[in-house]
Amino acid sequence: MSATFTQLLNASNDAKYLQRLNKQDFWxxxxxxxxxxxxxxxxxxxxxxxxxxxxxxxxxxxKILAQYIDDCKRN
Incomplete structure (x- = not known):
């Protein structure tokens, strides 16, 4: 697999954590x-x-969203 494929797959998997944000948390x-x-x-x-x-x-x-994803991964 190419490095680009791996990066896209990782980004897609990480983006799933963003689904946890409701409007208040987003704000x-x-x-x-x-x-x-x-x-x-x-x-x-x-x-x-x-x-x-x-x-x-x-x-x-x-950067804030990346930190949020990292925090979610640790929990």
């Missing part, structure tokens, strides 16, 4: 100081497609 994790209308729009994008949401994120949000 507290990624947008703790944001207004509800802003979070509502982000949550809608999250619900429509995780990849589209990730593509719209800044590096700091990706």
């Amino acid at each position: 507290e994790l990624l947008f703790p100081n944001s207004e509800q209308h802003y979070v509502d729009n982000k949550w809608e994008l999250w619900q429509e497609g995780k990849m589209e949401f990730l593509w719209s994120c800044s590096v700091d949000k990706i």
Whole structure:
């Protein structure tokens, strides 16, 4: 198997942990100081497609999500 295949498979498996986030957890994790209308729009994008949401994120949000996945793996 190629390295790219392995990376995609690992990313797909890791992304499953993101399904655990409900709206409140999503808000507290990624947008703790944001207004509800802003979070509502982000949550809608999250619900429509995780990849589209990730593509719209800044590096700091990706880092937060990666840490969340790592924390889930440890528990």
